[in-house]
Amino acid sequence: MLTLGGRAHGGFCDGIRRRDFLKLGGLALGGLSLPQLLREEARAGVGSSNKAVIMVFLAGGPPHQDMFDLKPDAPSGIRGDFNPIVTDVPGLDICEHMPRMARMMNKFAVVRSLVGSGGAHSAGQCLTGYTDLVSKVQGGRPSLGAIVSKLEGPLRSDVPPFVGLSPRVGHPPWANPGDPGYLGLAHAPFAPFRAEGGDKKKGDNPDSAGLKFDESVIVPDRLAGRRALLGQLDQFRRGLDLGPALQGADSFTKRAFDILGSRRVFDALDVSREDPRLRARYGIGDMNLEADGPPCCMDHFLMARRLVEAGVRVVTLAFGRWDTHSNNFSTNAKRIPKLDMGLSALVEDLHVRGMDKDVSVVVWGEFGRTPRINPQAGRDHWPSVNFVVLAGGGMRTGQVIGSTDDHAAHAKDRPITYPNVFATLYRNLGIEPSTTVADRGGRPMSLLDDHEPIRELV
Numbered sequence: 387m388l389t390l391g392g393r394a395h396g397g398f399c400d401g402i403r404r405r406d407f408l409k410l411g412g413l414a415l416g417g418l419s420l421p422q423l424l425r426e427e428a429r430a431g432v433g434s435s436n437k438a439v440i441m442v443f444l445a446g447g448p449p450h451q452d453m454f455d456l457k458p459d460a461p462s463g464i465r466g467d468f469n470p471i472v473t474d475v476p477g478l479d480i481c482e483h484m485p486r487m488a489r490m491m492n493k494f495a496v497v498r499s500l501v502g503s504g505g506a507h508s509a510g511q512c513l514t515g516y517t518d519l520v521s522k523v524q525g526g527r528p529s530l531g532a533i534v535s536k537l538e539g540p541l542r543s544d545v546p547p548f549v550g551l552s553p554r555v556g557h558p559p560w561a562n563p564g565d566p567g568y569l570g571l572a573h574a575p576f577a578p579f580r581a582e583g584g585d586k587k588k589g590d591n592p593d594s595a596g597l598k599f600d601e602s603v604i605v606p607d608r609l610a611g612r613r614a615l616l617g618q619l620d621q622f623r624r625g626l627d628l629g630p631a632l633q634g635a636d637s638f639t640k641r642a643f644d645i646l647g648s649r650r651v652f653d654a655l656d657v658s659r660e661d662p663r664l665r666a667r668y669g670i671g672d673m674n675l676e677a678d679g680p681p682c683c684m685d686h687f688l689m690a691r692r693l694v695e696a697g698v699r700v701v702t703l704a705f706g707r708w709d710t711h712s713n714n715f716s717t718n719a720k721r722i723p724k725l726d727m728g729l730s731a732l733v734e735d736l737h738v739r740g741m742d743k744d745v746s747v748v749v750w751g752e753f754g755r756t757p758r759i760n761p762q763a764g765r766d767h768w769p770s771v772n773f774v775v776l777a778g779g780g781m782r783t784g785q786v787i788g789s790t791d792d793h794a795a796h797a798k799d800r801p802i803t804y805p806n807v808f809a810t811l812y813r814n815l816g817i818e819p820s821t822t823v824a825d826r827g828g829r830p831m832s833l834l835d836d837h838e839p840i841r842e843l844v
Contacts, residue, residue, distance in 0.1 A: 436541070436744050437815045438694040439530065439779075441702045442687075442729070443509045443552075444751035445560035445679050446709030449765050450773040451757065451794035452718060453481050455498045464757050464793050467715040478786045483722040486730035492784035493733050493742070495776045495843055499788025499797035502804055503753040503769035508559035509552075509704065512750055514567070515808035515834055518559075521567070525825050529564030530808065531700035532573035533833060534815060536823055541697040545650055549693050550575035551686045551703040556678030563702050568825040575702065578655060654692040657685050664688075668731040673724055675717060679707025682721060687728035691735055694745050699815075708751055712762035725749075733777045746779030746814045748807065757793040771797050774807055779814035781843040805836035813839045 449466075451457055456470040456479065470479035473491035480488055480496075487494065504517030511517050513529040521527035528536070531548035540547045550563020563580070566573040653659060657668075669684030682705055690701040705728070706721050729749060736742045754772040755765030771790055777783060788800035809819040812833060819837040822830035 437779075438698065438745045439534070439700050439811055439815065440690045440694060440732070440745060440747045441512070441530065441700070442747070442749040443512050443560075443702065443704045444706060444708050444725075444749065445509065445557075445704050446507065446707045446751065447753045447755055447767060448708040448751045448773075449710065449714060449718065449755040450498070450771065450790075451755070452714070452765075453484070453722060454496050454773045454775065455790055455794050456481060457792060457794050460757075460793055463759050466759065468719075475784050475786070481722060483719060484726040486726050490730060490734060493737060493777055495781060495783045495785050495787065497774045497776070497787045497802045497807075497840070498771075498790055499799065499801050500750070500772040500774050500804070500807070501770070501797050501801045503772060505753060505767065505769035506559070507557065507709070508752060509562045510559065510565075511752060511804055513562065513564045513702065515805045524831070525827075526565065526567035528567035528569045528573065528823070529575075529702075530811060531564040531575055531702060532566040532569050533812075533823065534699045534817070535566075535573040536569050537817055537821065538699055538815075541699065542650070545697040546576035547699040548573065548575045549698045549701050550577045551579060551683075551689060551701065552577070552680060553579040553683075553704075555680055555704075560679055560704060560707070564700075568831075569823065570826075576651075650696050651693075654696040654698075655689055657688045657692065660688060660692075664731075664735070667727075667734075669724065669727045673706075673720070675721065676707045679709070680704035682706045682724040682728075684724065684728050687732045688735075691732055691739075691741075691745075695739070695741070710755070710764050711760070711766055712764040714755070714759070714764045716763075729775075736778055742778045743780045744778075746781070746811055747777040748774065748811060749776075750774040750807075754794075757795045768795075770795060774802070776807075776810070776843065779811070781810070781814065783843075785842060787840065787842050802840060803836060805834045806838055806840050809834055809837055810839040810843055813844060 451464075452466050452468050456468065457465050458470055459465070469482045471482045471485065471488050472479055473488040475491045478491055478496065480491070504511055504519060506518045508518050510521060513531075514521055514527040515530075516524070516527045531550070535547040538547060548564065552561045552563045555561045561580075563575045563577050566575075657665060665688065668688045671685070672681040672683045674681035683703075686703040686705065690703060693701050705725060708718075708721070710717055729747075733742075733747060736745050736747070751772065753767055753769040756768045758765075760766060771794070788802055789798045790796060791798050812819045812821075817833075819834050819839065820832060822832050825831050
């Protein structure tokens with residue numbers, strides 16, 4: 387890895403070797419070579435709409451019956467500890483720990499009858515629309531971000547079309563920002579936090595761990611090194627502009643340098659530039675409950691908005707670890723309000739800025755939780771039914787779609803599948819869901835097997 391502020395190396399006229407210059411490509415892509423990625427992107431034929439998607443993955447399986455599908459009339463061993471509260475949408479009640487969203491549910495749509503989960507503890511199905519097993523059999527289904535990168539390309543030359551904010555965690559399938567699959571490295575996400583540190587170690591009993599919330603400005607602190615690096619990059623670039631150092635570099639290396647030194651991308655990640663009052667509405671810092679899952683990083687919601695505003699087409703983030711086999715209510719009484727705060731601020735901000743028609747927001751997890759509460763006050767895995775929350779994208783919000791039975795165990799009416807959600811998102815992006823892309827063998831592969839969007843939303 388190149389050290390810009392340390393001892394000079396031989397090679398270029400300013401003492402920096404071309405080989406080390408090319409290594410700059412690994413700084414922001416978790417070890418991938420950015421020049422290589424850009425070359426493959428060109429071979430893939432990416433081209434140039436301001437439409438975007440922000441995808442929030444709730445790792446571990448959020449409890450649908452404790453958040454958006456409460457059953458207050460169910461028996462005590464099923465209904466849980468949380469009470470429903472009314473929202474500004476008649477007939478749509480949600481959890482008492484989401485008062486901010488309750489006041490603006492007209493800007494959200496809730497699907498209570500999401501079915502078809504493969505049951506894997508993985509972000510894969512929420513990123514691709516396919517179970518991990520099907521994806522593997524079919525050669526690696528690309529994530530939505532990779533598809534959009536392939537079909538739409540970058541909006542600006544110095545801004546990647548696809549950014550994944552998920553950090554490394556102890557259970558890697560929860561930290562997947564969106565694999566490119568058979569589309570290749572040209573469409574991998576720009577992942578600024580993937581290279582920081584190693585995987586965390588899984589605790590013996592993470593659900594019983596104490597809750598810790600750091601009120602400090604955690605992400606900007608992490609960016610302090612990047613701020614110093616950018617200053618060195620600027621100095622380095624001024625030297626290059628005055629000398630012949632780049633004369634032998636191809637256009638992809640030059641564009642890689644443009645992205646790494648881009649003020650646009652760096653500024654989007656630096657949330658300290660926002661009005662402090664707006665940052666306060668989004669929330670500041672991390673709440674980290676368990677070592678093997680993602681933290682509740684409040685800053686990622688604001689980063690996501692800033693990134694799409696800068697020209698990124700798809701942003702993915704993982705928020706919290708929701709696998710509550712024990713202490714479901716004590717932990718979620720602190721976790722759910724963080725989601726309420728960040729998500730409500732994001733959607734409100736998109737509306738204030740006039741971005742709500744162009745930017746779709748989708749929030750979901752890999753499956754739901756069991757209707758019956760276990761002896762450890764937890765809920766176990768339940769792939770039979772789940773929820774998804776959507777906003778923006780010009781969709782018809784302020785409604786609830788589908789329902790479950792009296793115990794929130796099964797879809798009662800209007801079952802919605804993961805491909806239905808993806809078809810809706812593709813439609814919002816201006817992409818026909820029946821579009822095909824070629825796999826590694828050149829075979830045409832449909833984006834989805836089910837091309838039907840959710841008709842109530844479009």
